[in-house]
Amino acid sequence: MMGGMRWIALLMAPALFGQDARKFLDDAEKNLLRLSTEAAQADWIRANFITYDSEMLSAVEDERAIAEGVRLAKGATKFDRVKLPPDMARKMMLLKLGLTLAAPSNAEESAEVTRLAASLEGTYGKGKYCDESKKCFDVEDVTRIMANSTDQKELLEAWTGWHTISPVMRNDFVRFVELSNKGARELGFKDTGAMWRAKYDMPPDDFAKELDRLWEQVRPLYNSLHAYVRWKLREKYGDAVPANGPIPAHLLGNVWSQDWTNIYKLVAPANADPGYDLTEILKSRKTDALGMVHYGENFFQSLGFAPLPRTFWERSLFVKPRDRDVVCHASAWDIDFVEDLRLKMCIDITGEDFYTVHHELGHNFYQRAYDKQPYLFRDSANDGFHEAIGDTIALSITPAYLVKLGFIVKEPDASKDIGLLLNKALEKIAFLPFGLLIDQWRWKVFSGEIPLEKYNEAWWQLRLKYQGIAPPSARSEAFFDAGAKYHVPANVPYTRYFLADILQFQFHRSLSQIAGCKEPLNRCSIYGNQEAGRRLNTMLEMGLSKPWQEALYSLTGQKQMDATAIRDYFAPLQKWLDEQNRGKPVGW
Numbered sequence: 087m088m089g090g091m092r093w094i095a096l097l098m099a100p101a102l103f104g105q106d107a108r109k110f111l112d113d114a115e116k117n118l119l120r121l122s123t124e125a126a127q128a129d130w131i132r133a134n135f136i137t138y139d140s141e142m143l144s145a146v147e148d149e150r151a152i153a154e155g156v157r158l159a160k161g162a163t164k165f166d167r168v169k170l171p172p173d174m175a176r177k178m179m180l181l182k183l184g185l186t187l188a189a190p191s192n193a194e195e196s197a198e199v200t201r202l203a204a205s206l207e208g209t210y211g212k213g214k215y216c217d218e219s220k221k222c223f224d225v226e227d228v229t230r231i232m233a234n235s236t237d238q239k240e241l242l243e244a245w246t247g248w249h250t251i252s253p254v255m256r257n258d259f260v261r262f263v264e265l266s267n268k269g270a271r272e273l274g275f276k277d278t279g280a281m282w283r284a285k286y287d288m289p290p291d292d293f294a295k296e297l298d299r300l301w302e303q304v305r306p307l308y309n310s311l312h313a314y315v316r317w318k319l320r321e322k323y324g325d326a327v328p329a330n331g332p333i334p335a336h337l338l339g340n341v342w343s344q345d346w347t348n349i350y351k352l353v354a355p356a357n358a359d360p361g362y363d364l365t366e367i368l369k370s371r372k373t374d375a376l377g378m379v380h381y382g383e384n385f386f387q388s389l390g391f392a393p394l395p396r397t398f399w400e401r402s403l404f405v406k407p408r409d410r411d412v413v414c415h416a417s418a419w420d421i422d423f424v425e426d427l428r429l430k431m432c433i434d435i436t437g438e439d440f441y442t443v444h445h446e447l448g449h450n451f452y453q454r455a456y457d458k459q460p461y462l463f464r465d466s467a468n469d470g471f472h473e474a475i476g477d478t479i480a481l482s483i484t485p486a487y488l489v490k491l492g493f494i495v496k497e498p499d500a501s502k503d504i505g506l507l508l509n510k511a512l513e514k515i516a517f518l519p520f521g522l523l524i525d526q527w528r529w530k531v532f533s534g535e536i537p538l539e540k541y542n543e544a545w546w547q548l549r550l551k552y553q554g555i556a557p558p559s560a561r562s563e564a565f566f567d568a569g570a571k572y573h574v575p576a577n578v579p580y581t582r583y584f585l586a587d588i589l590q591f592q593f594h595r596s597l598s599q600i601a602g603c604k605e606p607l608n609r610c611s612i613y614g615n616q617e618a619g620r621r622l623n624t625m626l627e628m629g630l631s632k633p634w635q636e637a638l639y640s641l642t643g644q645k646q647m648d649a650t651a652i653r654d655y656f657a658p659l660q661k662w663l664d665e666q667n668r669g670k671p672v673g674w
């Protein structure tokens with residue numbers, strides 16, 4: 087019986103061989119390069135000139151590129167049984183994994199899921215709420231209030247108000263999950279979440295376990311930070327903050343409680359002022375937007391990287407235009423996947439944007455480093471790597487480096503390190519559980535483990551479990567609080583940001599060792615060290631051509647992601663937090 091079936095299948099299957107595979111891949115790379123370049127050009131115009139027409143044209147180009155991606159992903163499955171050389175097999179795999187959204191083959195359903203995706207993102211983009219006096223607030227207003235206010239009533243209103251933008255998304259999102267899962271199943275995945283997890287060069291379930299392992303490595307530091315911050319907030323806000331329970335989500339300086347830097351002033355240690363303010367320095371030196379970018383470029387050049395191409399300076403957007411709408415959210419572009427690199431950013435002369443410039447240029451230098459690879463390998467080793475490179479460089483913006491730039495005359499002494507470290511922990515350590523839980527929730531939603539009548543309940547269970555925070559007003563299934571975070575309606579996978587947060591410290595630790603830094607990690611800067619630059623470039627050049635474990639190994643000598651580098655970097659802070667927390671409750 088089995089034999090007979092096989093015989094028939096063999097007779098009916100078209101004979102596919104290695105040379106067919108090579109032609110298929112050559113055509114795929116040629117088509118994708120052309121379509122992606124055209125889509126990037128249309129997208130660049132849309133982002134720099136937001137008009138009805140530029141949005142229409144960009145949507146058409148995007149749709150063409152996605153349709154070709156789906157066609158090629160399905161085409162690649164035809165070679166599943168053909169034995170191929172490793173680089174060709176890897177390209178086939180990447181074609182199958184390249185999609186974030188797999189549209190079902192049914193034309194009506196495909197159109198529906200694309201429309202839902204656009205409309206969910208659009209609903210978020212237009213999101214605002216209005217108070218009793220009919221004054222309305224969008225995401226930028228909410229961000230400003232959360233960052234600057236210490237008025238509990240105002241914070242509660244802003245937090246609760248922002249979470250009214252998303253219930254309207256709920257039904258669309260449910261249908262979106264259903265259709266995108268259907269598309270993922272047609273490509274052979276269990277569901278969309280499994281498709282996302284499959285991109286990490288290991289079995290999807292092993293990857294999930296790997297994240298748990300990393301989280302367990304950093305959890306003690308997070309718990310210490312949480313306990314200290316809770317105690318300081320309790321000093322400020324009284325019984326609104328429980329002594330040993332979760333922190334109310336509206337008091338952490340950010341509407342998603344994902345970055346606590348804005349409450350630094352409420353929790354700052356005494357006598358920790360480093361004696362300088364980067365924003366003030368940049369302003370007093372009359373640094374302009376172009377100057378900010380040159381500082382970033384100069385850092386990479388000091389490591390041995392070539393200067394950015396002339397077209398970068400001609401075609402980028404650095405200053406917010408006065409006469410038209412642009413997407414100001416900072417981003418780095420690689421229009422032709424070779425040399426046409428660009429930055430799009432409405433640069434403010436602030437310390438924060440100084441760091442952001444380095445983050446974005448990290449993308450651009452990565453893009454150029456892998457531009458000799460075949461098209462399908464022109465990407466980072468995994469998506470966390472791309473987000474981590476610029477931040478790795480930014481970890482080298484130490485007081486000693488600022489002395490080299492002539493920004494400050496001498497380094498503040500080591501007693502000021504605690505303030506600098508605490509400030510960085512409020513950004514990087516506070517973020518970790520948030521970076522993890524978004525996809526913990528979404529993967530379970532895609533798999534059906536979280537049924538739709540428990541979307542919001544499960545969301546808050548995860549927020550409690552990982553972040554130790556609680557909603558400040560009553561929640562129920564009438565709300566859809568996950569939808570109040572951009573990446574959920576916009577369907578952008580989020581685990582990359584968690585990985586980037588871990589990887590940047592691992593990279594920094596290795597690069598500091600290569601550069602021969604003998605000081606504590608938080609005082610190491612690799613500025614001007616060509617050997618560190620060479621080793622970094624070796625990893626960047628590999629692009630996506632090899633499993634990420636090999637790229638990681640080439641720089642760090644490790645094949646596993648390792649959060650002990652974070653523990654090392656923050657070791658002085660951990661010690662200080664332990665002293666502060668003595669006799670106080672830790673955990674929730």
Ligand SMILES: [Zn+2]
Nearest residue numbers: 445446449473
């Ligand atoms: Zn980025």
